[in-house]
Amino acid sequence: MNKADAKNLLLEEMEEAFYRKDVEYFKALLKHEDFDIRARAVCILVEIAEGEDAVEPICDVLLNDPNALVRHEAAFSLGQMGYAKAVDALISAMLKDDSPFVRHEAAIALGVIGSESARRALIQALNDESKEVRESAEIALVNLDYLAYSRQKGSSSVNSRFARLTGG
Template sequence: MKRYLCTVLIVIAISLMVQAQEAKTEKTAKEYIADLSSSSDEKTLIEAAQWLGNKKEKDGVPGLINLLSDKRDMVRIESAVALGLIGEESAADALNNSLLNDESAEVRYAALLATMKIGSKKSIEVYKQSKEKESDSFIQDLLGKIEEKAKGK
């Protein structure tokens, strides 16, 4: 019985030490926001965008908007997703620009979903413009569904 109790206490002590170490290494919102402008590492930028989006951290919006012009598709995708999760109207123009002009269909799709989540009236005209010039069938389909819903079908 004493061995069992000692084993349980050791396991508890180890798990508490691991949790304390994890708490020490967890970043703050300010650190993630700083990563958006100071890091060039793709993994760091994606992690920051995901964290800021999941926490709906409005202070991260300017940095995330800047990342929409990053050369790496995944960084732009995660930035668009994060902006959609945060839902700030101030991001609508940048997302609309990505929807109309980004060379990556995946980024355009993420921007479309983000603008839908934000629900800005600024995006309505952009949807029409995008539908006319869009070559990706998935985006075309979603834009068609948006148009049908707007018409009340």
């Protein structure tokens, strides 16, 4: 069997596991040798995991995967999940990852999550060597300010879909 056929069979298996909502199957794929499979597993876990079940394994991917694209997908996914449990890992990635692509996405994810505990680190990221990271930190800080403003007003928009979508 050639490589393309083998990958197609694996993708077919993944599709079946997706419809079964087999979270453990996709957690195991986070260690697969193929970066494409790991990135897909991260994205699928966001859709099928219940509650915070996938946050820790995706944080591990964010901090330890050798591929910047996979780490980027992990940062994006953690932002979409929206759990404060991911904030520490996202801060670490934003401040320490070698890839500006990952640092940028971690900053955006922090803005989407909207945790005030990220403010100091986001301010620090305003001095990042990468323009994209600096701009992403600025966007995230604006979202934190908006969420604080909304809370002060007693607005129902706090953590609303709008606030989450405009976080970056």
